[in-house]
Every structure is written in structure tokens, then in C-alpha cells.
Amino acid sequence: MTHHRPFGARSSTLRCILAAAMLAAVLPAFAQPASVAITSPASGATFTPGANIAIAASATNQFPITTVEFFQGSVSVGVDASAPYGVTWSNVPAGNYSLTAKMTDSKGRTRTSAPVSIAVRSASDPPPSDPRASTGEWSPVAVWPDVAIHLHLLPDGKVLSYSDDDHIDFHTKGTRLAGRTRAFIVTIPNGASPSLATWWEAPNTRTNLFCTGHSYLPDGRLLLMGGHDGVDWDGSAHTTIFDYRQTMPWDYTNPDMTGGRWYPTGVSLANGEVLVLGGSQTSTEPNRLPEVWRTNSGGGWRPLSTALFWLDLYPFVHAAPNGQVFMSGPDPATWYLDTAGTGAWSRLGTHVFQRKRYYGTSVMYEPGKVLVVGGALHLGLLPVDVAAVLGRDLHLLDHRLGQLAQGFT
Numbered sequence: 001m002t003h004h005r006p007f008g009a010r011s012s013t014l015r016c017i018l019a020a021a022m023l024a025a026v027l028p029a030f031a032q033p034a035s036v037a038i039t040s041p042a043s044g045a046t047f048t049p050g051a052n053i054a055i056a057a058s059a060t061n062q063f064p065i066t067t068v069e070f071f072q073g074s075v076s077v078g079v080d081a082s083a084p085y086g087v088t089w090s091n092v093p094a095g096n097y098s099l100t101a102k103m104t105d106s107k108g109r110t111r112t113s114a115p116v117s118i119a120v121r122s123a124s125d126p127p128p129s130d131p132r133a134s135t136g137e138w139s140p141v142a143v144w145p146d147v148a149i150h151l152h153l154l155p156d157g158k159v160l161s162y163s164d165d166d167h168i169d170f171h172t173k174g175t176r177l178a179g180r181t182r183a184f185i186v187t188i189p190n191g192a193s194p195s196l197a198t199w200w201e202a203p204n205t206r207t208n209l210f211c212t213g214h215s216y217l218p219d220g221r222l223l224l225m226g227g228h229d230g231v232d233w234d235g236s237a238h239t240t241i242f243d244y245r246q247t248m249p250w251d252y253t254n255p256d257m258t259g260g261r262w263y264p265t266g267v268s269l270a271n272g273e274v275l276v277l278g279g280s281q282t283s284t285e286p287n288r289l290p291e292v293w294r295t296n297s298g299g300g301w302r303p304l305s306t307a308l309f310w311l312d313l314y315p316f317v318h319a320a321p322n323g324q325v326f327m328s329g330p331d332p333a334t335w336y337l338d339t340a341g342t343g344a345w346s347r348l349g350t351h352v353f354q355r356k357r358y359y360g361t362s363v364m365y366e367p368g369k370v371l372v373v374g375g376a377l378h379l380g381l382l383p384v385d386v387a388a389v390l391g392r393d394l395h396l397l398d399h400r401l402g403q404l405a406q407g408f409t
Contacts, residue, residue, distance in 0.1 A: 034060065034061045034062065034103070034105070034109075034111050035058075035059065035060050035061075035111070036057060036058070036059040036060075036068065036101050036102070036103040036111050036112070036113045037057060037058055037059075037101070037113050037114065038055065038056070038057050038099055038100070038101050038113050038114075038116045039056050039057060039058050040054065040055065040056040040086075041053065041054075041055065041099075041116065041118055042116070043116045043117050043118075044117065044118070044119075045118045045119075046118065046119045046120070046121065047092065047118065047119070047120045048120070048121070048122060048123070049092070049093055049094040049120055049121070049122060050091050050092070050093075051091075051092050051120065052088050052089070052090045052091065052092070053088070053089045053092055053118070054086060054087075054088050055070050055077070055078075055086060055087055055088070055089060055099060055101075056084065056085065056086035057070070057085045057086065057101040057103075057113065058084075058085070059083070059085055059101070059103045061103065061105045061111075062105075063105040063106045063107050063109075064105060064106040065083075065103055065104070065105055065106075066081065066104050066105060066106055067079050067080070067081050067103075067104045068080050068081075068085040068101055068102070068103050068104075069101070069102045069104070070087050070089070070099065070100070070101050070102075071099065071100045071101075071102065072089070072097045072098065072099055073097070073098055077089040085101070092120050093120065094120050094121050094122070094125070095119075095120055096117065096118075096119050096120075097117070097118050097119075097120065098115045098116070098117055099115065099116045099117075099118060100112055100113050100114075100115050100116070101113040139193050139194050139195075140193060140195060142193060142194035142195040142197065143195065143197075144161070144186075144194070144197070145161065145184040145186065145199045145201070146161055146162065146163050146166065146182060146184055147163045148161045148162075148163065149162070149163040149164070149210065149211075150162050150163065150209065150212070150214065152214065152222055152242075154185075154220070154222075154244040155220035155244060156244055156245075157187075157190070158185055158186060158187050158244070159185070159186040159187075159188065160183065160184075160185060160186075160222065160242060160244070161183070161184045161186055161199075162181050162182065162183035162184065162204070162209055163181075163182070163210060164176050164181060164182075164208055164209070164210035164228060165177050165179075165180045165181060165182065165208050165210075166182045176208065176210060176228060176230075176232075177208065177230055178207075178208050178227075178228060178229045178230035178236065179205075179206065179207070179208060179230075180203065180204065180205055180206075180207075180208060181203060181204040181207065181208055181209040181210070181227075182201065182203055183201070183202050183203055183204055183209070184199045184200070184201055184202065185199060185200055185202050185244075185249075186198070186199040187199065202249055202250070204240065204250050205250075206238065206240070206250070206252045207224075207227045207236055207238045207240055207252075208227050208228040208229070208230070208236070209224060209227045209228075209240070210227060210228040211226075211227065211228060211262055211263045212224045212225055212226050212227045212240075212264070213225040213226055213261065213263075213264035213265050213266035213276050213278075213279065214266055215266035215267055215268045215274045216268060217241075217268075217272070217274065217295055218272040218295065220244065220245075221241050221242065221243045221244070222241065222242040222244075223239070223240075223241055223266065223274050223293060224239075224240040224241070224242065225239060225240075225257065225261055225264055225266050225276045225279075226238065226257070226260060226261030226262060226263075226264050226276075226279050227240075227261075227262070228262060229260055229262070231283075232262075232283070233262055233280045233282055233283035234260065234262060234280075234281070234282055234283070235259075235260030235261040235262030235263075235264070235279050235280055235281050235282075235287065236260050236261070236262070237256040237257045237258070237259055237260045237261070238252075238256060238257075239254040239255060239256055239257060239293075239301075240252065240254065241254055254299060255299065255300045255301060257276065257291055257301055258289055258291065258301065258303055259281050259287045259289065260279070260280075260281040260282075260287065261276065261278070261279030261280070261281070261287050262279050262280045262281075262313075263278070263279050263280065263313035263314045264276050264277065264278045264279030264287065264314070265277060265278050265279075265314050265315050265316075265317050267317050267318065267319055267325060268319065269292070269319055269325070269339065270319060270323060271295075271296065272295045272296055273292050273293055273294060273295045273296065273339075274292070274293040274295065275290060275291070275292050275293075275317070275325055275337075275339055276290070276291050276292075276293070277290040277291075277309070277311060277315060277317065277337075278311035278312065278313065278314065278315045279313065279314075280313065286310055286311065288308040288309055288310055288311070289303055289304065289305070289307075289308055290303075290304040290307050290309070290337065290339070290343055291303050291304065292304065292339055303342070304337075304339060304342055304343025305342045305343070306341075306342040306343055306344060307337060307342065307343030307344055307345055309345060312330050312331065312356070312358070314330075314359075315327055315329070315330065316328045316329035316330060316360070316361070316362035316372065317337075318362070318364045318370055319364075320336070320368065321367050321368045324336045324337060324338050324339070325337040325339060326348075326370065328362050328370050328372050329351075329356075329357050329360055329362055329372050329375075330356050330357040330358060330359075330360055330375060331356055332350050332351040332353065332354050332355065332356070333347065333348075333350050333351075334347075334348040334349055334350065334351070335347055335348055336348060351372075355377055356375075356377070357372070357374065357375025357376070358375055358376045358377070358378065359374075359375050359376055360372065360373060360374045360375025360376075361373055361374060361375075
């Protein structure tokens with residue numbers, strides 16, 4: 001059986017094709033893309049207070065344009081109904097402003113321009129600050145001479161960077177030996193990217209400084225305490241001083257501590273002395289004896305023999321405004337250490353978060369105010385998402401990460 005297509009259907013299809021072709025040919029002659037843009041002033045322009053600022057805009061549209069209205073923020077500063085579109089904003093006070101133009105066509109449809117930022121200030125006013133001064137900015141990734149486990153900004157603007165002995169078998173066998181550290185003095189041109197850094201190697205040939213404690217002396221030299229004695233958890237008793245002013249910067253002539261320390265903490269005291277505490281001597285024996293470097297008496301260590309304390313690796317300690325040393329972690333309990341004489345501990349408050357913070361950190365962000373952040377519930381496991389803010393009254397408040405800002409009020 002033969003099927004025939006009705007003529008009307010064929011005719012209708014043909015008419016649709018012809019109509020579409022005609023519409024495609026006609027539309028480009030009439031349709032214009034809708035657009036509006038401020039052409040003056042330029043973004044970033046500055047004016048003096050009281051100025052009369054001429055604002056101009058260009059506008060195109062498929063249908064007749066009825067008005068172009070100009071705004072600073074959400075406030076109208078004038079309307080123009082005919083091209084060329086422009087208004088004068090008179091007697092403008094000092095401030096920073098965002099200008100826009102809104103076009104309306106005969107169909108009631110609107111389109112708004114991209115904003116243009118201007119500033120109105122007197123010549124004596126400082127220029128607006130770069131937002132990066134308060135928010136910061138990461139540089140591009142740059143080549144660095146080593147894995148920077150320890151970084152120190154030196155008084156001359158250079159950076160001391162070191163990790164360990166960089167043993168050739170470390171990545172395959174975990175080998176990390178005692179007796180040597182690869183260290184680098186890095187120079188980054190002022191204001192330049194780290195990609196332009198240069199460096200020279202200044203190896204320490206006596207101690208593996210992996211996981212030392214460190215703190216600056218008043219004259220800018222760096223005091224380093226302990227290190228790696230060839231086996232994880234075995235601490236070195238060496239005392240090392242780095243003097244940035246010397247061509248051969250490592251000073252190995254200082255008296256040893258009374259015992260080894262692996263992962264100790266050092267903190268500079270108000271009188272220029274340095275406290276070291278914590279760290280391990282071996283995998284089964286922590287170093288319980290705090291010691292004070294006698295900066296003002298020619299060096300050497302003063303043991304705090306009545307302040308023995310079993311501490312975790314890298315305890316969180318800060319010099320408090322009252323002259324004592326405050327310990328904020330990693331344990332939930334907090335303590336003061338009085339470094340006078342042979343030393344004494346006194347118990348303070350307890351974190352609301354009742355768990356130890358392995359590998360956490362803390363910072364005194366204002367005198368007497370300490371922020372404790374992060375860590376893990378077990379060594380290498382389960383990161384902690386709670387931070388504690390310590391105020392001058394030593395009252396601890398815990399805040400989940402999404403609410404940290406509340407802790408700074």
C-alpha cells in the first residue's frame with residue numbers, strides 16, 4: 001500500500017521554513033544588544049572634596065531608551081533622558097564611592113552597568129590602604145632549597161631554613177643520623193616573590209637539628225636546644241647558637257643541657273633569658289627538668305630542680321604579662337611556671353575541650369590572650385576541629401571552627 005503525504009502538510013512545512021528564513025534575514029537589521037556602561041570617570045579616579053563630578057555613560061538597546069539614571073551605591077545622583085547621557089554630581093564630600101548607570105527602555109526593561117570606583121579625598125589624606133595589608137596574599141609557589149621544617153626570620157631580613165641531615169636513604173629506609181644538619185641562609189629581595197630567592201648552604205657539622213627547640217636572644221642570635229640523636233625519640237643535649245653576623249655562623253662551644261631533648265619548647269623571657277622545657281631523652285624517658293639559659297650571666301643553664309614535670313612533646317608555652325610562663329597545652333589543664341629560683345608550677349583552669357591536642361599549636365595574638373588551635377586526638381589520627389581562646393582572666397572558651405570569630409570579641 002502506498003501512503004501519500006497530504007499537500008497541506010507539505011505546504012505548511014514550506015511556509016514555516018520560508019518564514020524562518022525571512023525572520024533571520026530581517027532581525028539583524030533591527031535588533032541591537034542592550035548595553036550600558038559608564039565612560040567617565042575612569043575606575044580608580046580621585047577627586048578633592050567639594051568637587052563637581054561629571055558622570056557620562058553610553059547606552060544601546062533594541063527599543064527606544066527612555067532614561068539613564070546614575071547612582072552612587074543605591075542613591076540616585078541624577079537622570080538623563082537623551083543621548084549623550086550624563087549628569088553632574090555636585091559638591092561631593094570625601095569618601096569612597098561606587099558609581100553605576102541604569103538604563104530603562106520603552107518596554108520598561110532595565111539594565112545596569114558594571115560599577116566604577118572613585119575616591120574623593122584631600123591631597124594631604126593618605127591613599128587608601130592596599131587590602132592585602134590586612135588580608136595577606138600568598139605568593140606563587142617557589143623553589144626552596146630544602147624541606148623547611150624550621151624557618152627563622154633573621155634580624156638582617158634573611159631566612160634560616162633547615163630540617164635534618166637530608167640522608168640519601170631517608171625516603172627508602174627512613175634513615176636520619178645524628179651529627180649533621182643541612183642548613184641554608186636564604187635571601188629574598190625586599191617586596192619580591194620567593195621565586196627570586198638566592199641562598200647559600202651553611203651546614204651544622206655537630207648536631208642534627210631536626211625537631212629542636214629555639215628562641216632568639218636579645219642580641220638577635222638564635223639559641224637552639226636539643227635535636228635528633230640518631231633514633232626517633234632520642235634527644236641531643238647539645239646547645240647551639242646561630243650568629244647571623246658571622247661568616248661561620250654556628251657556635252658549638254656552649255655548655256650542654258643536663259639531658260637530651262627531642263621536640264622541646266624554648267621561650268624567651270622578659271629579662272632576656274630563655275626557658276627550655278619538655279622533649280624526650282629516649283622513647284621511654286621524657287626530660288622532666290626545665291632549664292633557664294643565663295643570658296645575663298655569660299650563658300650556661302640554671303636547672304629548675306623543684307619544677308620537675310612530665311610534659312608532652314613541644315608543650316605550648318608563652319611568656320605571660322605577669323612575668324611567669326603560661327602553658328596552654330597540649331593537655332586540657334593549664335599551668336603557670338614561675339622561673340625564679342629553682343622554679344615552681346601552679347595549676348590554673350582547664351579547657352572546656354577535655355582532650356589532649358597532639359601536634360596542635362598556640363599563639364599569643366595580644367598580650368595575655370592566647371589562641372589554641374588544632375591538633376589530633378591521637379598521634380597522627382583524628383584532627384581536632386575545636387579552638388580555645390584564652391583571655392586575660394584565664395577563662396577558656398571553646399569555639400567550633402565556624403564560630404572562631406566570636407572568640408576574638
